[in-house]
Amino acid sequence: MLLPLAAFFIRDWRMLLIAINVPGVFYLPLWRLIPESPRWLLSQGRVEEAEAILRAAARKNRVTAPEVIFQPLQTENKTEKLSRHNVGDLVKSKNIRWITIMLSFVWIAASIGYFALALNSSNLHGNPFLNCFLSAAVEVPGIILSWPLLRSCSRRLCLFASLFLGGVLLLFTPLIPRDLKLVSIALEMMGKFGFSVALTIVYPFTAELYPTVLRNTAVGTCSMAARLGSIAAPYFLYLGTYSKSLPYILMGGLCVLGGLLSLLLPETYGMPLPETLDHMQTIQRFKKTQNSNTLSGDTTAVENDSVL
Structure with missing residues (x-):
């Protein structure tokens, strides 16, 4: 909404591009203030970092975090199944x-x-x-x-x-x-x-x-x-x-x-976020049997969502 106002006073298009893009430079250092995704950290086996972020989120939201956020068996299964994914x-x-x-x-x-x-x-x-x-x-x-x-x-x-x-x-x-x-x-x-x-x-x-x-x-x-x-x-x-x-x-x-x-895409409202490829919902035409894991998700993810 401010762009036409700036363009009204700055008629040279080169100077206008500089004026509207220079402020974006000041956003670059802010990436350090954004916490990493606990789900991604857990999928990479970085359990301690994920727990630290969840506890910090609990404190900010005035929620009491459980003493043990991730069960040892669950973290072991996560680290054992680590695999690289790409596009x-x-x-x-x-x-x-x-x-x-x-x-x-x-x-x-x-x-x-x-x-x-x-x-x-x-x-x-x-x-x-x-x-x-x-x-x-x-x-x-x-x-x-x-x-x-x-x-x-x-x-x-x-x-x-x-x-x-x-x-x-x-x-x-x-x-x-x-x-x-x-x-x-x-x-x-x-x-x-x-x-x-x-x-x-x-x-x-x-x-x-x-x-x-x-x-x-x-x-x-x-x-x-x-x-x-x-x-x-x-x-x-x-x-x-x-x-x-x-x-x-x-x-x-x-x-x-x-x-x-x-309308053909799966519905995600009210559904737990998928953790692995097996947890992804299927398009209706490909859905033959209902997978309980797809609907219920990972209990750990649900507990973490309650903390956040």
């Missing part, structure tokens, strides 16, 4: 491969809609600085709404509803008469609202689908897929030189399809 594990089995493919498509579709509407704000009717401000301001209620949705609603339904809303609004935008420019702007802003909700929800949803040993890799890979969407977004807008309706039809169709695909 190739995201396509290792049929179930994980389809989850990765569908999630990547959802990330790409949401990014195309989000960044295309952000870039298109300067092409809308009216003051480009004001339109850019409104395009950013509409994200605030979307991000605020995502908080209660994540705490109380189905991940799949929230992601579907937000992507479907953004896609349908884009499909309706070319149908608005040219003399109703304010209505077109309102539809685009509402679409941006939907994509903001989708991109806020898809991050934790992706993290909850994958086990501890692959969680960071999966989120990073899907985020990389989203960058493909952001790279493609300007080219969708360029298609408007041939037909003004074509970018909206393509982007809207992709987002609607992404929303429908999200």
Whole structure:
């Protein structure tokens, strides 16, 4: 929201890039203040470090931590089964491969809609600085709404509803008469609202689908897929030189399809986080028998969640 204000006073694009990127340098040292994931430490056999972080979290949250957080037998099993995982594990089995493919498509579709509407704000009717401000301001209620949705609603339904809303609004935008420019702007802003909700929800949803040993890799890979969407977004807008309706039809169709695909993903709301690849939930079409381990999870993980 501050970007159009800075651009209004700094008209040279090189100086504007410097002005908006230099503050990011001050964030670099802050990584030392972020604690490591106890789940990841435990999966790597670093039990003492994991316990120290959990006890510190318990003190900050005024919760009494148990005297013994990890049972000796559980830690022995963890250390015995240590194995290296890499990005190739995201396509290792049929179930994980389809989850990765569908999630990547959802990330790409949401990014195309989000960044295309952000870039298109300067092409809308009216003051480009004001339109850019409104395009950013509409994200605030979307991000605020995502908080209660994540705490109380189905991940799949929230992601579907937000992507479907953004896609349908884009499909309706070319149908608005040219003399109703304010209505077109309102539809685009509402679409941006939907994509903001989708991109806020898809991050934790992706993290909850994958086990501890692959969680960071999966989120990073899907985020990389989203960058493909952001790279493609300007080219969708360029298609408007041939037909003004074509970018909206393509982007809207992709987002609607992404929303429908999200319904096929496993639900994670209220479920324990998976610890290993065996604990991952399966897509409904691949699910033959219900695995009790998948549903119940690791009792250690549940106890640790209560501490946090």
